[in-house]
Structure formats: C-alpha cells, structure tokens
Amino acid sequence: MLLNQFLLLGAVLFCIGVYGVLVRRNGVMVLMSIELILNAVNINLVAFGTHLQQATGQAFALFVIPIAAAEVAVGLAIVLMIYRNRRSIDVDSLDEMKG
C-alpha cells in the first residue's frame, strides 16, 4: 500500500491550494482553490484509512464532501450578491453625476 506518496501528494496539493487562495484575486478562483485544499485533506484521510485498515478514513472523507458543497453554495451566493450590488452602485453613481 502506498502511504508516503499519498501524504506528499496531499501536502503539495494543499500548498497549491493555499497559494491559490492567497494569490488569486477573483472570488470564484479563491473558491476553487479552497476545493483543492479540501481534496488534499481527503487524499490524506483515505490514505491513512487504507494504511490503518479502517473504513473510518473513508467515512470521514465522506463528510468533507458535503462541507465543501455547503461552502461553495454559500460562497457563490455571496459573490453573486457582491457583483449585483456593485453593478447597481455603479449605475447609481452615474445618476448622481448627472444631477
């Protein structure tokens, strides 16, 4: 069973995700980077579960997936809201300039 290799892959993926969260300036991209981090965690959990010969690792990973889904849903809703509000603010400020 491979373990070290999975752990290293997880660590690299985690760092790539962290880099993405820090560097990307687009809100949706930040969300995607968070997905990468959570997947790094899942890789670790499944690898440990297989190493320890437990189904617990997989069950735990199964809980990480809904967490990711919930976070994406809420995050996208907030992004949508920011975008909408900003656009109407731009329109409003144009109106002010006219008057």
Next chain:
Amino acid sequence: MPEAVLLGGEQTTTAVEWVVFIIAATTTLLGSFGVIMARNPVHAALSLVGSLFSVAVLFLNQGAEFLAAVQVIVYTGAIVILILFVLMLLGIDTEEDLEDEPLRGQMPVAVGIGVLLTASVFALTQLVGFDVVTGTPEVTAAIRDDMPNINQIGRLLFTDFVVATQLAGVMLTVAVVGAVVMARRPREYQPIPEPESMDAPLSLDPTDQGADNGAEVAD
C-alpha cells in the same frame, strides 16, 4: 479462541497500483496548477474538474469505490457545474474582473505556514521513514474483505457516525437557507454606496489596490 479482529489485505504494493498512482497523481497536480495559473476562470474550472477526477481515480486505487463515485457525482456533477453556472450567468468568464484579495495582511504568515508544512511532511515521509507508526486500529471499523465497501460505510454512517450524519444534514440545510436568503433581494432595497472613509478592500478597478486594511491611524 480465534482472532476476532479482521486485519485483512496484505500490505504490499503492486505494479498496477504504482502505475495508476503515478498517472493519477501527475494529472491531479497538473490540474491543480491549471487552477491557480489559468487566466480564464472557465479554464481554471475545467482544470479543477481534471484534478478532482484524478483524485477520484486515486480513491479507486485505494479501494474506496463509493467515495470515488461520490467524488465524481458531487464535485464534477454539482459543485463545478454550479461554479461554471455562476461564471456564465455573471459574464465574468473572460478575465479577472471580480477582483478581490481578502488575505492581504496574512500573506507572509500563510506562506510561512505553507513552506513549514511541506517541509515537515517531506521530513515525515522521507527522512524519518514510516516504520514507527504505533496506531492500533479501532477494530470497530476495520475494513472487511467479506462485505462491499459501500455496506461498510453505510453501517458506519448509521452507527458510529450517526450524530455526524445528522449534523451534515443540518449544515446543508443552513447552506440552502443561506444561499436562498442571499440570492434574493426585496424590490425596495436600494444598495447603500460605500462611504469614502471606510476601508474598501474590494474594488472593480483592477489597478486600484484599495486602502491598506491593517491598522488605521485615528484622526
């Protein structure tokens, strides 16, 4: 008295496992680089699909069939589709026009953490070796050879993890309610413009870096 604990499965690595691992790990990393490098958000989302799909293959490689299927169904079938949907709906799919940098102040700290982390995992796996794990498995959840993977996980979800399962339901309810609340807006609501004096970390103008959001000097 016979052994009650089933610690099945020999701990050897087959050539097939190696080959699958190397291919899937490479595509995972390539995809994740695509996510953080791509200029175009839709391309990034596609790279994400590739990366997540490869992770599903890695799960298969580890014998986690159910998890692999769920990974594909939830991530590629729902999460990334949702992301693409929002990108297309807002029309922000061509360049980075939803600017944001929520973590400006934390950058050095977090980069430090990242470096430290990779270094320690590297040390963990390469320098110290993995012969000294003393973890005794909780036999409650030992992987059994005589039962399909999905049955074992199902049993765990409704016995040992029953509280967690219920809580995941509550959490998803909260997410649904939250997303609905956010996504609708009463007709009479007019957005209040941001005051000049306030800190504006997000801006539409790509050249505008915004005020520094650290300590603000009074008066």
Next chain:
Amino acid sequence: MSLLVTGSAIVAQQGDPLLFDVDLTAVGIVVGKVLVIFAFLLVATMFMVWFERKLISDMQNRIGPNLAGPFGILQTLADGIKFFFKEDLIPDRAQRRVFILAPFLSFVPAFLLFVVIPFGGDFNDGNAGVVTIFGRETFLQVADPPIGVLFILAMSSLAVYGAMLAGWSSGSKYPLLGSVRQSAQMISYEAAMGLAIIAVVVKTGSLSTHDIVVTQAGEGLGGILPNWGVLLTLGVPFVIFVIAATAELNRPPFDLVEAEQELVGGFHTEYSSIRFALFFLAEFMNTVTMSAIFVTLFLGGPAGPVLFGPGWLWGIIWFALKVFVFLFMFVWFRATLPRLRYDQLMDLGWKVLIPLSLGWILLLVALDLAQDQNWNLFAVGIGAAVVFFCAAMLLRAAVRSGQATRHTLEVPD
C-alpha cells in the same frame, strides 16, 4: 462447533466471475465484449435516427426518408458521409481548444454509460445471467462494479459538460444562453433522477446493475407478475424517472436547450461538419443508452422466459425488445407533446418531481420496515399516505404563499 450463520449481506466474492482469475483469455473476452457493445451502440444509434424520422413522418402522414436503401434505412449513413465532407468552421471568437474538446465530452460518457448495462444472459432458474465463453464463466456486460448505479449517475453528470462548454466556447450569444439553460436544467432534473434510482436501490438492496437485474428476475407477486423494478417500487419512481430522463436527454418536450424558435440551434449553433455530427450522434446514442438504463432498473433487463434454444440468446432478444419499446416512447413524445415553458420546466422539477420522489422513498422504506418488523402493513400504509398527503398540502401552501409575495422580490438577474 460454530454458532456463526452468515447473513445475507456477506458475499464471498462479488462481481463478474471472469475477473476472479485474470489471464490472456479473460482480457480477450473483455476486449471482445467492448467491441460488441461499440458496434451495437453505433448500429442502434443509426437505426434510432432513421427510426425517429420514419416514425414521425408516419405519424404526420409524410413518407420520410425513402431513397437510400430499402425504406431509406441507409439515410443516416448517407448523412454521416455528407457531414464528413462539409467544411469545418471554427468561429473567430471561439475558445479554440474548448470548442474542439466539447463534442468529445458529450460523446464519450454516452459510450461509457453502456459499460455497466447487462445486455444478455439467461436469468432463469437462478442462473444469474452467467454464460460460458471459451470455457470461462462471465456476465454479458462489460463491467459489473459494485457501484454500477453510482457510475451511471456519475457519467450522466459528466455528460453535461459537453453541451455546456460547447455553448460557452462558441463565443456567441445564443449558444451561451443554451448552455446556461442546459446546466440549470441538468442540475434540477438530476436530483429527481437520482432519487428515483434510489427507490430501486432500496428495494433491490444493491448498487450493482447485475444484482439489480438478478433480483428482478426472481419470482414476483403471486408467481404471475414479474418482479420488475417498476412493480417493486409501486410505479411512481418509474414515471419520475421517465420524465427526468427525458429532461436530462433534452428531448421534447424538454428540449429548451435547443429550442429553435428562441435560441436558433442552442448550444450547437456554431458547430458544423463532423463536430456537429458528433453532437448529433451523442444525442441519439444517449437516447439509446438511457432506454437501456430504464430497462435495467425498472423492466428486469435481459430477464425473460426462454421459449426455445439457448438461454443467453433470449436474454439479448428480450433486452432489445424492451429497449425498442422505450425508443418508440421517446419518438412518440416528440411527435405529440408541445414544448414546456422554462418556468414550467423548473417548477415541474423542483416543486413536483423532487418532493414526490423523496416522499415516495420514505413511503417505500416505511412499508419495508413494516414488513420487516411484522407491523400491520395496511395501517402503516394508511398512516404513510396521511403523512404524504399532509406534506403535499404543506408544500402547496408554501408554494402559494411564496407566489403571493413574489411581487415584493426583484427577479434575479
């Protein structure tokens, strides 16, 4: 001395007996099976294209294709050759790489889906569909993973990408609108489809398509009726699945993605030549595959009586006949039903199908539990029906209340 009695959930070894011992013969057999289904799918698709045109023209008192070959049966082939020699256009504003990739993304999942479908074998008298080829026992299906049903869901969720990316990468308005409609529609109906499938899984107790067929091949109610999924689940999930699958396939009356009057050609407006042919083929291939899934989940797959001759052949015959019924149904839908409006489509998905399928699963589980615990089935049924009714009324009231106050909300843009 042993007290241990192995329970039903324990199985010694699962899946295709062919794979217990992998050697060159086994590999050869698998490759052979892949080639067979590849050929079958292509032929079935070509037949379906012809069949649809011919049947619709019959229904509309026209003649339809009649020149290429007998009854115009080679018309599809002629069309294919024509497409192949057309000029291949890529719009200037298109995202080139994605534009080229998209047709394959919709074509490949359609093939992969068929991999888990049992298409033959004798399921009578506890035979469990095992056939012997070159001295090796095997199933007449390419792969029987223990998560076959989830594989179906996963592949059908991948199929969205083709159309979605095609529309986006075209760099043009109508295809983009088509894509956005497509993704919303797919997400909405996939939930209902998944829940309908879960009803079957609950009753048959397995996620493997082969095991599902084996269960359905068993003796049904009173020894007269078949033990098919459609009867096991009391009918409703079947209807939900038919509706959801039609929407998932973007076939009429749910073909809003390519509604000609509103969106020109929808997501494939900008496609031409062989790329367009791929989309066209994928669409019909998906129809065939989806019919095969219907048959597998609800109509007992290849299970059926053997009248004479070899059993495995009758499996294939029954399977083909059952698939044909559904192909006919899809064409019939197209010929008779008018297209839905977009809000009707969404309302049907979210406010009718998803709650109904969810409630139906609860009902089935309640009845199962009652049977298991020796409760009075009749009382439990009545109780479940009352709960079902109350929940439906609550939902209706909430929807009404939401509609009444909708004018205070801004329509999302």
Next chain:
Amino acid sequence: MELFPSDAVFTPDVSWVALWPMVVMALGGLLLLTISSLGKGRIPRPFYALWAVLTSVGSFITAIPLWAQVHGWEDAVLWYDPEVDPTGPFSTVGGVIAADGFSVFLTMLIAVSMVAVVLVIEAYLDREQDRFPEMFALTMFAALGGMVMVSANDLIVLLLGLETLSVAAYVLAAMDLRRVQSQEAGFKYFVLGAFSSAFFLYGIAFIYGATGGTGLVHITDFLAANVLLGSSGLMLLLGLGLLIVGFAFKVALVPFHSWSPDVYDGTPSPLVTFMSSVVKVAAFAGMLRVLVMAFESAGADWRPVIQGLAVLSLVGGALGAIVQSNVKRLLAYSSISHAGFILLGVEAASDVGTAAVVIYLTAYSALVIGSFTVVTLVARSGDRLHTLTDYQGLGRTSPLVAGLFTFFLLAQAGVPFTAGFYAKFSAVIAAVDAGTAWLAAVAMLSAVIAAYLYLRLVVTMWFVDPAAETDTSHVGVPAAAGIALAGCAAAVLWIGIFPNTLTDWAERSVPAVVQPAPPNLVESGDEADADVEFEVGPDGMPGMPGPMPGEMDFGELDLESLGIDPAELEAMLEGGDLGFDVDVEFEDPPG
C-alpha cells in the same frame, strides 16, 4: 467461534436527555422556517422573535435535567426529583457527545446568550423595517452548531458543529443586503473561515493517522498508553499544530486576526453580538476540550505555542485598538485582547484554568453583547454611524445609552466589582497557579494599555463636544434591546459583586474523559426468546466491535433471527468454552 453473525449491526447507545437541548434548537429552527414559508407576509415579525426566544429558553430548560443528572438534583433550582441519582459525567451516541459539567454549562450559556442576541436582532430588524425572519432561523442553527461544539467528544462531530456554526455565520455577516460592505465582510469571513476549516481538517487527518481514531477519549487513551516516536510523533505534532492554527483563525488570535476588524466592521451590528459571544464560546470550548482534555499528555508541546499566541494577542489586541477611529474596529481589537486573557486559562491546562475559561467566557458574553447592543442602537437607521465622531457628546444627548456603554466599557477594562474584573482576576490566578507568572504579568500590563482605549471612548462620549457632522439626535432604546441591555448589565454586576455562585458552577464545569457506553445489538423481529447479558473481559469478546470491558445488557433478543440456535447456545453455556461470561435467561428454555 463467534456468537454473533458477522453482519450483525451494533447501534450506539443513545441517551436522549443529553441531546434534548440540541434537538429543541434544531426543531425550533426548522419549524420557524416552515411557519415563515407558510405565513409569508401574514405573520408579524415579532412572532418569529418570540419563537426564537422561546426555543432558546426551551433549550435552556432541557439542559437543566442534564446538569442534574451530571451533578445531582440539589443544583436544579426548578424542581427536585430524588428518584434520579446523579450519574456523573457520561457520554452518549457511541461516545461522540459528552455530557459533563463543561458541556452542560456552556450549552446553557449559549442558550441564554441566544435570548439576548435574538432580542437585539429584533430591535434592529424593527428599526430597519426588514421583514425576513430567516435571520432568526440561521442564528438558531448556528447556536445548534455551537452547542454541538461544546459537547463534541469526537473530532468529526466537532468539525461538523464548527461548520454548521460557520456556514450560518458567513451568511449572517453578509446579511445586510443593501450594503456591499456587508457582503464583503461576509466574503472575507467566508474565505478566512473556509481556510481555517481546511487547516483544521488537515490537522484532524494527521491526528487520525497518528492515533488511529478521531474520538477524543480514544486519543487520550492512546497517548496515555503509547509513546509516539519518529514519524508518528511528528505526525501528531503536525496535526496538533494545524489544529491550533485552525482554532487561532476562528477565534482571531494574533497573528491570525487581521480578518476580525474588517468583518466586525462590515457585519450588521446586532449580529456582531452573536459572532463575538456564541461563536467565541463554542470555538474556545472546542479548543479547550481538544487541547486540555485529549492532548493533556502532550502539554509540553502545545503549551509554549499557546503562551506565545496569548502574549501576541494580549499586546497586539491592546495596541491595535489604540489607533482605531471606528468603534466597531476598536471593539474588535479589544476582543482580540480578551481572547488573549482566555488563552491564559487554556494554557494553564488545569482545572483552575478551565474554571477561569468558563468564568471568562460567561462574563465576556454578557459584556460584549451589552457593548454591541449599544453600538447597534447608536448606529441609527441604516447601521452606518460607527466612528468616534459619532459618539462625541453622546453623554449629553442620550445619557442612558451612554451611561450603560460606559458601564460595559469600564467592566471590560476590569474595574473592580464588575464581571470584567473578576474574569481577568481568575485568568491571572490560573496562570500564576500553572507556574507562568510572567504571562500573568504581561496580561496585567496589557490590561493597563487596554484601559486607556476604553477610557478614551468614555471621554469621547462625555467630555468632547459633538462635531458639526455628528448626528446629535436622541438614541432611543426599544423595549427588546432594553431587556437585553438590562439583562447584560445585571449579569455583569451580579458576577462582579457575588462571584461565588459562578465560581461554584465553573469549578464543576470541567470536561471529563468518559469511556463510551457499549453499543446495542439491532435485532430484527419481535419475538424475543432470551434475555441476554454479557460480562465482557478486558479483551472484549469475539464478534463484538472493539475491546469494551464491562457489563452490557443486550435486553431481549430474538435468537432465531440473529442466526443463533438456542439449543446450541445452551450447550455452549454448559460447556463453558465461550471465553467470556454470559448470562442468558431463556423465556422458553430449549429442549
């Protein structure tokens, strides 16, 4: 030879009394959503506020029998039932939910805080003419997540409680749909929260890899029985470090704090009361249970880290607050400084320290809810007036509000005979008791610095003339907010003047390591033909999951349906070759 078929299902033992507070909260939230979906626009909003208050009170009341079961009925003030003996701390549902003094007391604290928070939200919604009741439902679900966190005895459950709390909190922060600043605060909170959850998760993954389990009791036992060397030890440390980083982000400790002023600033003011009370209580409770209980034996490894974080937070919070011109940002920094004080109790890793944490969290909740209620009121319609300028001359225009704010600020500064003083005192004592007197000295020094900023705000209110742009209209106190303010003020005074009651409770509010109860065996069929009771030796028994010594009563079983032949069992019992003691009473003796 195994007694049970290998597909027998063992279900965890469920003690509902420990779950009722959470169940009430969850049901209340769900029913509120149902009612609001049915009666949209027809039911006045105060009804929903009342509903939320009643649910919180109900949750509190259901926690009383639990406290009584843990500590004895003489403490339950409402009724007395000598029939029930106190069982002491216990855990339920397979040991993932702990019921000990710590969890019960903090559950009650969350319920009480919820009452005040809901009242403030109601006052705010009334002023802003907002009709939507979902804000109440979301706070209730978040409080549920908090309750789960304070009683979680398993890292997975802790994580899911945290996520329930956090997801709701992200939405709440972005809830002011008119101000894009609020959504930006929400997004910032979301990104940081998701980021910290990811660290947290990664930490859990390593701890799971090192110890082979996620249950806190399992970890405690494992660390007591094994010495981790080499990569296992490194893995454990790595996991622990990542967990601490995750917690530090959540409770905003320096240097993981910089989100907190921005988020406090952008979030609708009444919801800051929630974020700074319930969220902090839950996060600190989780941190304390994980570090002090599960990783007690690794104290030498994590205590220096916590000490460092404490020093940085104490000093950084106080210094950062001095230069702020926005009252919400100022209070955000001050709460960072408070978090440093709470760390003093965590760092002590002792019962005294735990009691200090409980006392501090109680006092801090009252103080911070009171303070932010005043901020909500002063912000006027639109929730926009938060600068120091807006507070100039408040003492003259609205003496009542200014007076209460002064009281809460002085209490936060630690003036004697207030809750703030007593809380800081307990934290310092705990640090000295744990042998880290230098830390106590740093804490007192930072308290002096922090006192300056509170005084600066007080002076602004009473002794500075309002500037030209200051809104000098009178700040009214709506009834709902008035009740919350009065409650908080009373609590602050009461804790300050009669600290003994709280100390008494807090000293009994310590987390306990409790082995999970044995699971039940699911039987299919209703015809029981034997009453089976096992006495299991130290190695467990064949066919049963895990070594679970002790007696377990499987109650009445239908042997046939379990695949056990009664006659064969009888023969085995007589033969005595089962390897463990079993006591079977046959209803219908075989043979």
